[in-house]
Amino acid sequence: MASVPARSFTDVTVQSDRGNPHWTRHPGDAALDAIPGDDGWPIVGTTFRQLGDPIGFGKEMLAKFGPVYRTRSFGRRGVNLIGPDANELVLFDRDKLFSNEQGWGPILNLLFPRGLMLMDHEAHRIDRRALSIAFKPEPMRAYCGQLNEQIARGVEAWSKGAGADGVTQVRFYDLIKTLTLQTAAVSFLGLPLGPEADRLNKAFVDMVQASVAPIRRPLPFTAMGRGVAGRRLMVEYFTQLVRERRERPGQDMFSQFALATREDGSLLAEDVVVDHMIFLMMAAHDTITSSFTTLAWHLATSPEWQDKLRAEALAVTGGPGRALAYEDLGKLELTDLAFKESLRIMPPVPAMPRRALRDFTFRGHFIPAGTGVGISPAAVHADPALWPDPDRFDPLRFTPDKVAARHKYAWVPFGGGAHMCLGLHFATMQTKVLVAQILSRYALEAAPGYAPSWQAWPIPKPRDGLRLSLRRLG
Numbered sequence: 231m232a233s234v235p236a237r238s239f240t241d242v243t244v245q246s247d248r249g250n251p252h253w254t255r256h257p258g259d260a261a262l263d264a265i266p267g268d269d270g271w272p273i274v275g276t277t278f279r280q281l282g283d284p285i286g287f288g289k290e291m292l293a294k295f296g297p298v299y300r301t302r303s304f305g306r307r308g309v310n311l312i313g314p315d316a317n318e319l320v321l322f323d324r325d326k327l328f329s330n331e332q333g334w335g336p337i338l339n340l341l342f343p344r345g346l347m348l349m350d351h352e353a354h355r356i357d358r359r360a361l362s363i364a365f366k367p368e369p370m371r372a373y374c375g376q377l378n379e380q381i382a383r384g385v386e387a388w389s390k391g392a393g394a395d396g397v398t399q400v401r402f403y404d405l406i407k408t409l410t411l412q413t414a415a416v417s418f419l420g421l422p423l424g425p426e427a428d429r430l431n432k433a434f435v436d437m438v439q440a441s442v443a444p445i446r447r448p449l450p451f452t453a454m455g456r457g458v459a460g461r462r463l464m465v466e467y468f469t470q471l472v473r474e475r476r477e478r479p480g481q482d483m484f485s486q487f488a489l490a491t492r493e494d495g496s497l498l499a500e501d502v503v504v505d506h507m508i509f510l511m512m513a514a515h516d517t518i519t520s521s522f523t524t525l526a527w528h529l530a531t532s533p534e535w536q537d538k539l540r541a542e543a544l545a546v547t548g549g550p551g552r553a554l555a556y557e558d559l560g561k562l563e564l565t566d567l568a569f570k571e572s573l574r575i576m577p578p579v580p581a582m583p584r585r586a587l588r589d590f591t592f593r594g595h596f597i598p599a600g601t602g603v604g605i606s607p608a609a610v611h612a613d614p615a616l617w618p619d620p621d622r623f624d625p626l627r628f629t630p631d632k633v634a635a636r637h638k639y640a641w642v643p644f645g646g647g648a649h650m651c652l653g654l655h656f657a658t659m660q661t662k663v664l665v666a667q668i669l670s671r672y673a674l675e676a677a678p679g680y681a682p683s684w685q686a687w688p689i690p691k692p693r694d695g696l697r698l699s700l701r702r703l704g
């Protein structure tokens with residue numbers, strides 16, 4: 231299967247069937263008449279209901295129509311498959327029925343083309359294997375050292391504005407977003423913090439914002455216009471950086487990508503390295519920020535768990551502010567459980583799109599080739615039949631005996647199968663370093679009765695930035 235060629239930054243057809251003659255054509259809305267569901271309003275269909283309140287809309291559809299239902303968004307009908315068995319069918323994809331490129335491409339092709347998540351089958355396998363080198367123990371140990379250093383410095387500065395009582399009022403999401411951008415400049419790109427890293431970070435943030443902007447054409451003064459300009463800047467900068475890193479590699483992820491080789495021993499082409507790196511930064515950034523913010527919220531409102539995680543971190547690192555060694559990551563067992571539980575309650579990737587390459591039948595429903603197929607980790611993670619009292623934060627749901635008793639695909643925040651998140655160990659490592667560095671210095675507190683509202687889509691975040699108090703310890 232051919233993947234999307236590199237094309238002009240402004241060629242919006244890269245996102246459509248017209249620009250991708252090799253994509254499997256939609257079978258036409260009538261071909262899905264037999265699937266239960268809702269077409270919504272004329273022209274707009276269910277698009278705005280789905281975007282406005284994806285979780286509520288999904289719950290309503292599931293209750294009304296059952297675990298296989300159709301909707302009509304962005305001009306055509308598609309099908310949603312809900313349940314652990316549906317997750318397994320689509321993610322494990324034993325029969326290579328589904329295309330990632332054609333599922334994610336219409337959303338991400340203009341700004342993040344040719345990332346691993348947008349590749350299929352053999353081409354995907356080859357590049358994934360090459361890039362996996364960046365996540366082997368040696369480079370991971372180096373990133374761990376950099377994360378400790380950067381996060382310690384950033385977190386230490388949080389209490390500069392503290393009052394006489396040692397308390398600082400913060401928007402926690404914003405703090406983590408900034409910190410994650412700064413650590414990415416160092417561990418992903420090997421750049422010192424400063425104006426250059428800031429310029430790249432701004433370009434990157436513009437791209438991420440544009441990827442979900444309602445106006446899809448890069449017109450002046452639109453988010454898409456800024457996103458496309460950001461992409462141009464990053465491509466130029468990264469192309470130069472590949473050459474530099476090939477000559478003088480550092481201990482950063484970009485150097486690993488620049489030197490990655492395919493099975494025949496050849497280096498990846500420069501533009502391929504650049505696209506993989508830009509995609510990876512996007513895949514890493516908001517997901518880590520979202521999941522750590524969710525964890526912090528649950529720790530602020532479950533002080534007993536916050537105390538347990540603090541005690542665990544102090545016991546493992548040996549004291550406040552001490553670095554968490556790479557070798558000790560596995561010892562933060564309670565932190566691991568708590569992180570898994572926050573990923574269950576608020577998965578950063580709440581839904582995953584695919585397109586069917588061939589006809590198939592699921593739970594007695596015939597689904598023709600070309601149909602857009604969606605699965606929803608958020609819906610499965612909230613199913614009371616799998617997770618009793620699903621809104622309650624209870625990390626003990628992830629003890630080994632409980633995990634063994636559950637369907638393997640009941641918990642899929644990192645996806646599964648060939649496209650399982652490549653950065654899941656990195657995300658877990660960064661989370662553990664954040665826990666150790668933050669909880670050993672501060673107590674996280676929420677005002678009584680405070681209940682932040684969360685924006686559910688495209689990546690969950692608290693609308694007000696999550697207002698917490700940081701109380702300096704010791």
Ligand code: HEM
Binds near residue numbers: 646653654
């Ligand atoms: C809590 C944090 C994260 C979550 C919840 C998460 C979630 C996911 C999910 C669900 C997918 C699969 C999407 C699909 O199959 O359609 C994915 C893919 C991917 N993620 Fe993550 N991610 C996280 C952090 C990261 C980080 C830190 C990195 C890089 C350092 C990363 C790199 C990637 C890459 C490269 C892919 C594409 C893999 C492939 O298609 O082969 N992610 N992630």
